[in-house]
Amino acid sequence: MAEYSVFSLLKNSFSGNRDWKPAWRKPDPKPEYDVVIVGGGGHGLSTAYYLAKEHGLTNVAVLEKGWLGSGNIGRNTTIVRSNYLLPENSRFYEHSMKLWEGLSHDLNYNVMFSQRGILNLAHTPGQLDDFARRGNAMRHEGIDAELVVGAEAVGRMVPGLDVSANARFPIVGGLMQPRAGTARHDAVAWGYARAADRRGVDILENCEVTGFLREGDRVVGVTTTRGDIRARKVAVAVAGSTGRVVKLAGVDEMPIESHVLQAFVSESLKPVLHTVVTFGAGHLYASQSDKGGLVFGGDIDGYNSYAQRGNLPVVEDVASEFVAMFPGFSRVRLLRSWGGIMDMSMDGSPIITTGPLPGMYLNCGWCYGGFKATPASGWCFAHTIARDEPHALSAAFTLDRFRRGILIDEKGVGATPRLH
Amino acid sequence: MLIACPYCGPRDVGEFTYQGDANRKRPDPASPAGAEWERYVYDRTNAAGEHREYWQHSGGCRAHLVVTRNTVTHAISSVTLVRGDDA
Numbered sequence: 001m002a003e004y005s006v007f008s009l010l011k012n013s014f015s016g017n018r019d020w021k022p023a024w025r026k027p028d029p030k031p032e033y034d035v036v037i038v039g040g041g042g043h044g045l046s047t048a049y050y051l052a053k054e055h056g057l058t059n060v061a062v063l064e065k066g067w068l069g070s071g072n073i074g075r076n077t078t079i080v081r082s083n084y085l086l087p088e089n090s091r092f093y094e095h096s097m098k099l100w101e102g103l104s105h106d107l108n109y110n111v112m113f114s115q116r117g118i119l120n121l122a123h124t125p126g127q128l129d130d131f132a133r134r135g136n137a138m139r140h141e142g143i144d145a146e147l148v149v150g151a152e153a154v155g156r157m158v159p160g161l162d163v164s165a166n167a168r169f170p171i172v173g174g175l176m177q178p179r180a181g182t183a184r185h186d187a188v189a190w191g192y193a194r195a196a197d198r199r200g201v202d203i204l205e206n207c208e209v210t211g212f213l214r215e216g217d218r219v220v221g222v223t224t225t226r227g228d229i230r231a232r233k234v235a236v237a238v239a240g241s242t243g244r245v246v247k248l249a250g251v252d253e254m255p256i257e258s259h260v261l262q263a264f265v266s267e268s269l270k271p272v273l274h275t276v277v278t279f280g281a282g283h284l285y286a287s288q289s290d291k292g293g294l295v296f297g298g299d300i301d302g303y304n305s306y307a308q309r310g311n312l313p314v315v316e317d318v319a320s321e322f323v324a325m326f327p328g329f330s331r332v333r334l335l336r337s338w339g340g341i342m343d344m345s346m347d348g349s350p351i352i353t354t355g356p357l358p359g360m361y362l363n364c365g366w367c368y369g370g371f372k373a374t375p376a377s378g379w380c381f382a383h384t385i386a387r388d389e390p391h392a393l394s395a396a397f398t399l400d401r402f403r404r405g406i407l408i409d410e411k412g413v414g415a416t417p418r419l420h
Numbered sequence: 421m422l423i424a425c426p427y428c429g430p431r432d433v434g435e436f437t438y439q440g441d442a443n444r445k446r447p448d449p450a451s452p453a454g455a456e457w458e459r460y461v462y463d464r465t466n467a468a469g470e471h472r473e474y475w476q477h478s479g480g481c482r483a484h485l486v487v488t489r490n491t492v493t494h495a496i497s498s499v500t501l502v503r504g505d506d507a
């Protein structure tokens with residue numbers, strides 16, 4: 001019987017809920033593991049889980065410098081979608097979507113995946129044509145996509161949205177992916193942590209990597225604030241801290257820039273926004289959480305940053321876009337805002353690869369899109385680590401694609417990370 | 421964040437446009453494609469700490485600037501004109 005079930009809820013309610021086991025252990029580091037994963041975020045934890053579940057590697061440690069869920073896994077806007085144009089991206093993200101669809105059962109942990117759909121708004125006929133093209137590309141890959149034509153049709157789908165001809169950027173339609181949605185981000189971290197722990201993975205919190213152990217060129221472990229840990233394989237999945245961590249291994253340059261992305265949540269409202277909506281005349285994505293807060297975000301601040309906080313221009317920009325879309329939200333008060341550090345790659349697509357040094361494996365370059373990728377990222381990274389070769393779904397995401405000129409530039413803006 | 425333009429004094433960051441990493445050195449334009457160009461186009465030091473970068477005072481005097489800014493604290497230690505910058 002699954003450890004979390006209606007029966008265990010009942011049973012534990014009779015004992016005052018005092019007998020639940022902690023969701024994961026707090027072990028001391030062992031001197032040596034088969035695999036050490038640096039970074040206890042969503043991607044590191046899912047990698048550990050799939051290493052154990054799919055590849056039978058359980059002598060694995062996940063090293064987290066803070067507490068579990070303190071990084072980007074707890075700082076995103078929780079959107080899950082697979083509405084990409086390029087086949088390398090759509091196949092990868094659709095695999096992620098399929099894993100999301102079974103994730104709560106697989107982990108025996110409710111990640112509250114809610115397939116409420118995502119609607120990308122179009123504001124010009126040209127933009128709608130572009131959406132039709134992307135929608136067709138998605139359907140060609142077997143992914144659900146529906147073109148919504150006309151402001152009235154959009155208005156019926158999203159009450160409260162200004163679909164009038166007087167809107168600042170009048171809406172002419174949109175692209176809907178019905179299977180997209182949101183998930184509870186903390187539950188994703190906790191669920192993967194618990195499921196990996198149950199399979200024998202050690203999750204080591206407050207364990208910051210301070211350097212890499214080397215034998216010649218080869219990486220053979222890490223030095224940490226909790227002592228040296230040796231490993232046959234060292235995998236790095238640290239998102240915005242990638243630049244910092246690979247420098248410890250002597251890799252001074254990467255096709256990555258770290259940028260701050262802010263996110264916002266309003267006070268709680270009654271259910272008012274039942275789908276994910278994105279503004280097409282600027283950059284804004286919004287949904288309503290199960291607690292009732294409007295969760296939204298926009299552009300990165302646009303300059304290199306490792307500070308987990310941003311500046312006012314983006315706050316003003318995002319708020320004005322939101323109000324242009326939903327005039328009725330103009331008096332809603334902001335509850336919180338925060339920042340996370342994005343690992344912006346040079347073509348806007350991720351990097352999942354062996355290297356850059358022997359004994360080392362790297363997972364980074366997620367730009368804005370890391371949360372929805374969490375399951376597939378771990379799935380493919382685990383395969384790369386276990387087999388020493390890329391998974392078919394991430395074969396295009398290798399580090400040497402920049403040298404070989406085979407970029408996956410969804411937006412076609414070139415090597416300017418702040419524009420992706 | 422305030423950036424002290426050499427001409428206009430301290431002004432809000434909203435008046436400026438970021439133009440990227442100033443640590444990179446453009447190879448000789450006549451040189452053939454190869455590792456040097458690749459590095460220039462794709463690789464970044466991405467420093468956590470002092471970072472030299474280009475900004476333009478696009479909403480002011482339009483001067484192109486080299487700003488040295490700490491990417492962890494956002495503190496700015498120097499602002500100079502691009503003209504005459506030979507670092």
Ligand SMILES: [Zn+2]
Pocket residue numbers: 425426427428429477480481482483
């Ligand atoms: Zn000026």
